Structure formats: C-alpha cells, structure tokens
Amino acid sequence: MRKYLLFVGIVFILVSSLAMVPMVQGADFSGKTIKWIIPFNVGGGSDVWARLYSPFLQKYLPGNPIIVVKNMPGGGSIIGGNYFHTRVKPNGLTVFGSSGSTSFPYLLENPKVKYDFSKYQIVFATPVGGVCYINPDLGVKSVKDLKGFKKPLQYASQGATSLDIIPLLAFDMLGLNVKAIFGYKGRGSGRVAFEQGEVNIDYQTTPAYIKNVRPLIKQGKAIPLMSWGVLDANGNIVRDPVAPDIPSMPEAYEMIHGKKPSGPAFNAWKTFFVAGFGVQKAVWLPEKTSKDIVETYRKAAAKVIADPEFLKVVDKSLGGYKQLAGQNARRAFDQVLNVSAEDKKWLINWIETKYDIKIK
Amino acid sequence: MDVILQSLAVVLQPTHLLMLICGVVMGLSIGILPGLGGIVGMTILLPVIYGMDPHSAFGLLIGMVAVIPTSDTFPSVMMGIPGSSASQATIMDGYPLAKKGEAARALGAAFTASLIGGLFGALVLTLIIPIARPIVLAFGSPELFMLALLGMSMVGVLSGNNPIKGLLAAGIGVMIGALGDAPAVPEYRYTFGIDYLMDGVPLVVVGLGLFAFPEIVDLLIKGRSISEVPTLGKGWLDGVKDTLRHKFIVLRCSVIGVVVGFLPGLGGSVVDWIAYGHIIQTTRDRENFGKGDIRGVIAPESANNAKEGGGLIPTFLFGIPGSGSMAVFLGGLLILGIQPGPSMVTEHIDLLYTAIWSLALANVFGAILSIALSKPITRLTIVPFSYLAPFMVLIITFACYQATRSWGDLIALLFMGILGWVMKQYGWPRPAALIGYVLSDNLEIYLFISVQRYGIEWFTRTGVIILAAIIIGSLAMGVFYQARKSSKAKASGERHAK
Incomplete structure (x- = not known):
C-alpha cells in the first residue's frame, strides 16, 4: 500500500x-x-x-x-x-x-x-512530401501511361475528409478510375494492403517511402508515379528532392492533359496540398x-x-x-488562409457528391 | 548467429543491464497498479529516451513493456480487478482461487506461466523474423475479419449455461464500442453533442468499470476480507508445479499469444480471452472453470506474455503497431531516428536481437521479482476490505483519468461501473460484453473493407474458409462437451457467467 x-x-x-x-x-x-x-x-x-x-x-x-x-x-x-x-x-x-x-x-x-x-x-x-506509386501488374511504366488509362484502381483510404483529399482529388483530376476503399487506419496499413494486393495504387509520406517503398521498387513490386511536389520560395509546386526523377503532380497533370492545371479543382487541391503537406x-x-x-x-x-x-x-x-x-512559414500558410470561398465550396461539393456524404 | 551473440554481449553490458532493470522495475509497478498498462508506461518513458543510444533505450522500453503482463496478475488474482487489459481473463479463475485462500498458488502458477510464455515468445520471434513478412501479408482484411469473429465465438464458452444472455451481453459490448467516431465514414455516432464521446469510451474505463467497480461494491457490502478463509493455504511452489504439470497448455497458449500479437489489427486486449476460451473449449472436465481451476490462470498468463514478443514484428517490419503500447513504442523508434521497415532486418538486425534478448531477460527478472514480492503481497487478501477500498477507489479513478484526462473519464467510469454491477447481480456474463466491446471496431472495419473491395467474393478466399472451419470446429467442440457433461450430471448454478 x-x-x-x-x-x-x-x-x-x-x-x-x-x-x-x-x-x-x-x-x-x-x-x-x-x-x-x-x-x-x-x-x-x-x-x-x-x-x-x-x-x-x-x-x-x-x-x-x-x-x-x-x-x-x-x-x-x-x-x-x-x-x-x-x-x-x-x-x-x-x-x-x-x-x-x-x-x-x-x-x-x-x-x-x-x-x-x-x-x-x-x-x-x-x-512533408508524398510519393504515389502503382502496382506493376497493371502495365503502367510511368505516369505517361496513365493517359486514357481506364482500368479500375483501388486506393486504401482513411476517409474522404482526411489528408486523403490530396490523393483522391489528384486521381480525379488525372482522370483515373480509382475506387476509394474506406476504413484503413493509417498510411501504414494502406501500404500493407498494397503489398497484399488488396489495393493497387497508394502513396506514402516521404520518410516511409524511403524505408518501405523503395525496397519494393527495387524488387519490381511497385512503380513510382509522381510526387505531390514541394513548395518553392515563390509558392510554386516543384519536384520533390526526395524523388527528383519523377514528376510532381502538376507536371503529371500537364503530361496527361497537355496543359497546365488551373480552375477551381486545382486551386482547391493546391490549398489542401499546402495545408496537408507544404x-x-x-x-x-x-x-x-x-x-x-x-x-x-x-x-x-x-x-x-x-x-x-x-x-x-x-x-x-x-x-x-x-x-x-517566421515570415517564410507565414507566407506559405497564407496560401491556405487566402483560399477563395468559391474554391472551398467547389471542393466541399466535390466530396459530397463523389462520396455521397454530408460534411456539414 | 554471430549477430545474436554480439547482441547478447551488448545486452549484458552494465549500462544496458541497468536500463533493463529500471525498465523491469517500472513495468512491474505499472502492472501492479490496476488499469495502468503498457500505454501509460510507454508514455512516461518516451520523453526520457531522447538522445539515448538505441540499445539502452530498447532495454528500458522493452524491459518495461515485457513484464507488465507478469505483475498485472497481482490485482487480477487478489482483488478481481484487472491489473491491465492483458490480465482480464486471469480474474475468472485466479480470483476464486484467492477467495479460497490459494492466492499464493495461483500467483506461483501465473508467474511461471508468464515466464515460459515470455521466453517462448522471444524464441518464436527469433525463428520467425526471416519468414514474418509473407505471413503477415497473408492476412488481408477478410482474414482479419474472420479472426475477429473467432474471438467473438469465445463468447459462447464464457457465457456458461446461458448463451442467450452471453450473446446479448456481447451485443451490448459491441454497441458501447460503436460510440464515437465511426471507423469508416466521417460521422460521429451517439455523441449527443458531448465532446468526450467523440472518440468513444476508452478501454481502460470499460475494463475497470465492468470488473473493478462491481467487485469493490460487493466486497464492501459483505464487509469482509477478500479471502474467505483466514489462512493463505498452499504456497507458490505448488503453483509452479501446477504450471509444469500443464506444460502443453502453456505451450499451446503461448503459440496463441504470439500469433495474436503479431497479426496487426487484432489488438492485444483479447489474447487472454482467446486463450482462456480455447482452454475451456478443448477441455473435457470443465466443471471447475470459473470456480478456481488453476488451468484458467495458466492459459491467459502464458498467452499474454508471449504476445509482447509477437507484437514487435509488425511494429518493426511494417511500422504498423499491433497494440496501443506498440503504437507509442513506434513513436519511440522515430525519436531514436529509426524508421521501421524491411531494412530493420538488414541495417538494424543487431537492434532487433537486442530487443529479443531484452525481452527474454526482462521476463526472467520480472518473474523472479514477482515471486519474491508475492509472499508479502498475498497477505493483503486477509486484510478486511474496508481498509483497502478507499485506496482501490482512488487508484481506479486515477487510472481511468489517465485515459483522456478529462472529466468524461470519471463520469464514464461511473456509468460503466453501474452497468457492470447490474450485470453481475443478474448473472450477465461481463467477459462477453468486454469481448464485444474490444472487437467491435475490428468487426466493423474489416467487414466494411472486405465488402467494399471484394463484394460477396470475399467469402471464397482460402484463408477465410480455413478460419471459418476453425470457428465452426471450436464451436462444435464446445457444444459437444457441454452436451456430454449435461447428460452426465445436471450441473447447477451459473458457472462461467459469474
């Protein structure tokens, strides 16, 4: 006692x-x-x-x-x-x-x-950065092969209002036919699901990508597609230094659609990218x-x-x-705060209609 | 082989050994305190390890987590209060033994079982590392759903003569588990606008509410000491002999412990129940389970120590923690600058073996210290309970408050305590409710994922069919023994439901 x-x-x-x-x-x-x-x-x-x-x-x-x-x-x-x-x-x-x-x-x-x-x-x-990769069995060698790619893909998701907005909206903008499977408890279990073949497209934040996905790439069990990118000093999204030989998401968009990304979808994506990664x-x-x-x-x-x-x-x-x-952090976060009401509304509407949920 | 011996040399260095012993002493103290478990221990130690050499940090962290399931047996056996979530099933037979004045025997058996289980876990870990990845990968969401279902099937044997009550109790547990944020859709369930309920009711609150609270109330009403006989009866050596006599039970349950531990997602909190249910299902003469059968102590205790070894595998190799304490340990790895993943087997293999040796040594130290402590501590069972009750209430509320550190914890404890007391009074099996609660998340998530991904086809996977056969087989075995027993003699009373 x-x-x-x-x-x-x-x-x-x-x-x-x-x-x-x-x-x-x-x-x-x-x-x-x-x-x-x-x-x-x-x-x-x-x-x-x-x-x-x-x-x-x-x-x-x-x-x-x-x-x-x-x-x-x-x-x-x-x-x-x-x-x-x-x-x-x-x-x-x-x-x-x-x-x-x-x-x-x-x-x-x-x-x-x-x-x-x-x-x-x-x-x-x-x-932090994120790198997206795909199962090689689908015949995709790089992001270029995704142009007009219509095979069904599965992605292990933590939820449509989580950080997964970044990958899910990116897939949608690239015209991919990705089915989000909800209920996974983190990127770690998403990666295991990828290795199991339960899903065939996935992303990891860079520290996990380096330690866990690069070995898979070496064994031919994964093909890196694109990184989400990183913000440069001017607020532009450029290639991720961790994965310098694969395109960033805006580059991937250009490769597939032949023009630079713009419009409410990209504005919303960029805002959430800055808030979630930048x-x-x-x-x-x-x-x-x-x-x-x-x-x-x-x-x-x-x-x-x-x-x-x-x-x-x-x-x-x-x-x-x-x-x-200091000021560098403030400037970067300003991109999140300055999001227009219109772009925000567009995104909320996109989530609600695409995944049939009510956010408010 | 060289690496294994080199790691042993590292582990036996004085600084490392000192860290390990610090960890063990801390783990034993946390285990003894009801409701505090590995998560709390890890949380306390995490700030300390910053800047430490990884080998020493491993000694501290693993030494601590390895022995919690050893010493948490004290409150489970002696007071019917779970020392941590790993020893809930030990109450079922350990506590009746203490009431008979055989606390020392129960503890002796439990510590021996813990020791063997822990060492076995370390051994299996060593052997399994090269083939662990494919095994873990073989369990997709449908298989994990079936495993959760296997856990649920234990409700049958834990409900004694009243399977309907058992099922309903399990249903109540599942409903409690469903409170808070839904696992697969962005929605909150039954939160009634209360912020506390957004994350559901924590495990420690449910466990202590259902088991500790009713016990304290009843002991106070009866106004006597825990032991119904004034002497302490058989000594711990008898317990050791009991365990050695039932060596196959120890081995079987250790295997269960390792397997449950290393499958990510099933969670460590059910391993003791699965082992306990398994031992009842596979035993012919089960009249005494729930009344103080020593086998009912040995089974969960060998499983819960073996689990810790298994739990390191998904944490190290995949970076996905198998239990709450492993989730914190994972954070510890990152603080030490170690990113888990396949490279653990190549770059950090020495650390892996340090972990295993630490695990094994900690189990030995833990068991020896616990046996040494058991003699003075068992005397508590003959103290009139009205002296102990205030301390117990204090400690339990303190432990619950650790869950989220908000008032909600205490209010939830009161609700759960009343629910547990009512269930006890009316003979509703509380273990069934607890199992339902613990598994509700897994059942929902894995079924949800399976159906989304595979449609109805998920049921045709080989692994699912094998697990379904095991579930049906174990249920059938339970029914068969039950029927034979009832035809032999009409046993009376609520046996396991108590």
Whole structure:
C-alpha cells in the first residue's frame, strides 16, 4: 500500500509543479516552463515532431525555458485546437502544434471547430512530401501511361475528409478510375494492403517511402508515379528532392492533359496540398500575443533550423525538408488562409457528391 | 548467429543491464497498479529516451513493456480487478482461487506461466523474423475479419449455461464500442453533442468499470476480507508445479499469444480471452472453470506474455503497431531516428536481437521479482476490505483519468461501473460484453473493407474458409462437451457467467 501512496504523491507533486506557471515579463523565459500543446496521442507523428524540436527550441529561446509537450488528443485534434482557442493566455508560455488533420476540418468548416488560424501567429512550420506509386501488374511504366488509362484502381483510404483529399482529388483530376476503399487506419496499413494486393495504387509520406517503398521498387513490386511536389520560395509546386526523377503532380497533370492545371479543382487541391503537406505541421502563438514575444520565438526558430545538429535530426527523422521559420512559414500558410470561398465550396461539393456524404 | 551473440554481449553490458532493470522495475509497478498498462508506461518513458543510444533505450522500453503482463496478475488474482487489459481473463479463475485462500498458488502458477510464455515468445520471434513478412501479408482484411469473429465465438464458452444472455451481453459490448467516431465514414455516432464521446469510451474505463467497480461494491457490502478463509493455504511452489504439470497448455497458449500479437489489427486486449476460451473449449472436465481451476490462470498468463514478443514484428517490419503500447513504442523508434521497415532486418538486425534478448531477460527478472514480492503481497487478501477500498477507489479513478484526462473519464467510469454491477447481480456474463466491446471496431472495419473491395467474393478466399472451419470446429467442440457433461450430471448454478 505504501507503494501506491508514494506513487500518488509523486504524481501530485508533478501535477502541481506544472500548474504553477508564472507570467512572462518581456521576452526572457528564464526559469519558466513552456507548454507545447499537441492535440494528438503520445508516440504519434506530431508528438515525435514536437519532441525532436523541443530540446533545440529550449536551447535558443532566451533564458532556456523548460519545454513540456502536453498531449491533448481527441476528436481528430479538434479538442486540443478548441482548447487552445478558448483557454490559452497570450503570454508566450503556451504554444500550439497543429497538423494537416487540424487544418482540414478548419478548411472544410466543420461545425465543431472553434479555432481560427487567421488570428494566430505562426512561429515555424515543417513540410512533408508524398510519393504515389502503382502496382506493376497493371502495365503502367510511368505516369505517361496513365493517359486514357481506364482500368479500375483501388486506393486504401482513411476517409474522404482526411489528408486523403490530396490523393483522391489528384486521381480525379488525372482522370483515373480509382475506387476509394474506406476504413484503413493509417498510411501504414494502406501500404500493407498494397503489398497484399488488396489495393493497387497508394502513396506514402516521404520518410516511409524511403524505408518501405523503395525496397519494393527495387524488387519490381511497385512503380513510382509522381510526387505531390514541394513548395518553392515563390509558392510554386516543384519536384520533390526526395524523388527528383519523377514528376510532381502538376507536371503529371500537364503530361496527361497537355496543359497546365488551373480552375477551381486545382486551386482547391493546391490549398489542401499546402495545408496537408507544404506546411503540414506548424507552431502557433495565440491571438493578441505581443510582438515582442512573437519575434523572440521566430528568432529562436530561425536559429534552430540553422543548427547543424538539428539539420541531422531533420535528415534522419523529418524527411530532410527545409524547415520554414517566421515570415517564410507565414507566407506559405497564407496560401491556405487566402483560399477563395468559391474554391472551398467547389471542393466541399466535390466530396459530397463523389462520396455521397454530408460534411456539414 | 554471430549477430545474436554480439547482441547478447551488448545486452549484458552494465549500462544496458541497468536500463533493463529500471525498465523491469517500472513495468512491474505499472502492472501492479490496476488499469495502468503498457500505454501509460510507454508514455512516461518516451520523453526520457531522447538522445539515448538505441540499445539502452530498447532495454528500458522493452524491459518495461515485457513484464507488465507478469505483475498485472497481482490485482487480477487478489482483488478481481484487472491489473491491465492483458490480465482480464486471469480474474475468472485466479480470483476464486484467492477467495479460497490459494492466492499464493495461483500467483506461483501465473508467474511461471508468464515466464515460459515470455521466453517462448522471444524464441518464436527469433525463428520467425526471416519468414514474418509473407505471413503477415497473408492476412488481408477478410482474414482479419474472420479472426475477429473467432474471438467473438469465445463468447459462447464464457457465457456458461446461458448463451442467450452471453450473446446479448456481447451485443451490448459491441454497441458501447460503436460510440464515437465511426471507423469508416466521417460521422460521429451517439455523441449527443458531448465532446468526450467523440472518440468513444476508452478501454481502460470499460475494463475497470465492468470488473473493478462491481467487485469493490460487493466486497464492501459483505464487509469482509477478500479471502474467505483466514489462512493463505498452499504456497507458490505448488503453483509452479501446477504450471509444469500443464506444460502443453502453456505451450499451446503461448503459440496463441504470439500469433495474436503479431497479426496487426487484432489488438492485444483479447489474447487472454482467446486463450482462456480455447482452454475451456478443448477441455473435457470443465466443471471447475470459473470456480478456481488453476488451468484458467495458466492459459491467459502464458498467452499474454508471449504476445509482447509477437507484437514487435509488425511494429518493426511494417511500422504498423499491433497494440496501443506498440503504437507509442513506434513513436519511440522515430525519436531514436529509426524508421521501421524491411531494412530493420538488414541495417538494424543487431537492434532487433537486442530487443529479443531484452525481452527474454526482462521476463526472467520480472518473474523472479514477482515471486519474491508475492509472499508479502498475498497477505493483503486477509486484510478486511474496508481498509483497502478507499485506496482501490482512488487508484481506479486515477487510472481511468489517465485515459483522456478529462472529466468524461470519471463520469464514464461511473456509468460503466453501474452497468457492470447490474450485470453481475443478474448473472450477465461481463467477459462477453468486454469481448464485444474490444472487437467491435475490428468487426466493423474489416467487414466494411472486405465488402467494399471484394463484394460477396470475399467469402471464397482460402484463408477465410480455413478460419471459418476453425470457428465452426471450436464451436462444435464446445457444444459437444457441454452436451456430454449435461447428460452426465445436471450441473447447477451459473458457472462461467459469474
């Protein structure tokens, strides 16, 4: 019994020490504890991302505050996002880590969403890429062969309102006859389904692509088709450095249709691509945070992403993409915020009619 | 072979050994605390491993997760409260044994079974690595659906004399499992606008609500100690002998444990029930199951330790976790800079063997420490329960609150507790409800995927037909033994349903 008591006691002390967080004066964080809200479970992609970043951020924020990752999972990150919006004070002691799964319900105007990215200050952002590949048994050698390709394809999907909007809409724009099979629990199980032959077209984010799909390509069990691409400094989508010999999605479109992509479908795709990949994960300070604090954070972030030790971490665990700090992150995310109501409406209508679901 | 021995040398280095022992001690403590399991342990350790060398980190993490199913037997046997989701089935016979004053024997048997099961899991893991990929790939969604169905068929033997009640209870469980976000369409079910229900009711809340809460209430009403006899009866050595005598049960259930562990998607929380159901189905003289049959302790305990070995396979080779704790472990791998995938067998084979050795050693340490602890701890069963109850209530609410850390957890616990108590009072089999709850997601998802992908054709796949035959066979065997037994003697009372 004594053991239980001891345990409970320790927990008490830990919890109460977390609760005693004083205010910041100026932008020096000495002796302070900064809470980084991650609206997902421990061990998930966003959690790992925050834990990789936090020791470096700790090093470069003035006063070397302690950074604690606080997981607040629920409702596909909506619960954590709403908490940040309604409860967090703008004193620089709490930041929020969003992910594509946080931005999508916001873009799709999910009625449960209370948070509003247009009001917050972005500190830095992490992009990720995606590479699409196909089963070689279909006779496709490259994306060119998809012109007029009408054979039925299957794609293992997590849901029509998830990050899968990017692949599903891309398939549709390329004129492919893809049936989405819903119910898979993540890209990992989608990849296993591909290896099993349960589905024959799939995509993976780049870290998983490098470790898990490249071996399949070598064995002749998969053919890479295209990457979604990455954003360049001007906001254009260009080839992914991880897969430089295959076209990006806009290039693939041009190869198949003979013209550059445009119109509401592409505008919507691009918006969601930026939200889901281009700035997949981002750190935010709440509304009304003083300029001083925002600038302190942004400077620290700029130092983090230039640290050679951190670049090693980026290469090893974050896909090797150039991290975006301060204004770069803001400019990239502006593409998400500036989406026209028309394009958004087009996309919602597309999902609702194509997959026969009601979003609102 | 060289790599295997080299890894052993790494594992036996003092720093690594120290990490491993830290992990084991932590895992044992978490296992003893009701409701806390591998997920909580992993969550606590994950921030610690940043910057650690992978071999040491593996010692810590795997040492911790390997022994949780060893020590979680304490509360299951002694108080009828699941120590973690892996030991729920141990309650069925372990707790009646404790009531008879044979807690020490039950624990001795359980720890020996855990030890052998854990070592067997490590051995199978070593042998299976080269052929694991094709085996995992052979199980598509239709086959996984059939496996979930096989799990559901265990409801039959767990419902004793009243299969209708069993089926209905399982149905209630499936309905509880259906709360929250639907697995295959972007919709929320029965959330009534409550944010807490968006993700459904967590497993730990359902498990503790159905099993722990009613037990505490009843013990308090009776106002006595857990053990109905004042002495502690047979010692742990008898338990060890029991396990060694039933060595084939241990081996069979270890195989079940490894297989369930390494098939992604079935989830570790049913492995103990599957082993328990299996042992009842295949035993002739089953009058005593549910009343304190030592075999009912040995079966789930050998399976749940073997499961951890199996669970590492999909995590390492495919990057898809087989259980909640493996999902967190996967995050740990990424923090260490290891991207799981086929390259684990080529680039990181040394790490893989480090994991296996850690698993084996942790099981040995865990079993020895647990046996050493069992003597003082079993004395708790003769303490009047009114002294223990406040602690138990505190610990259970604390464990539930760990699930999502919102008030909803506590309210849900109250609801589940009342449901469990009512079910217990009226002789409704709670295990059936729990199995229904645990499997409801899998049943729905895999059936949904199978039908979308293959139409009606999914039923003609070879794997599906084989699994269907196994299900029908095991059901028939159950009915056959049941009929023979009832014709011999009209046994009375609710046996397994209790």
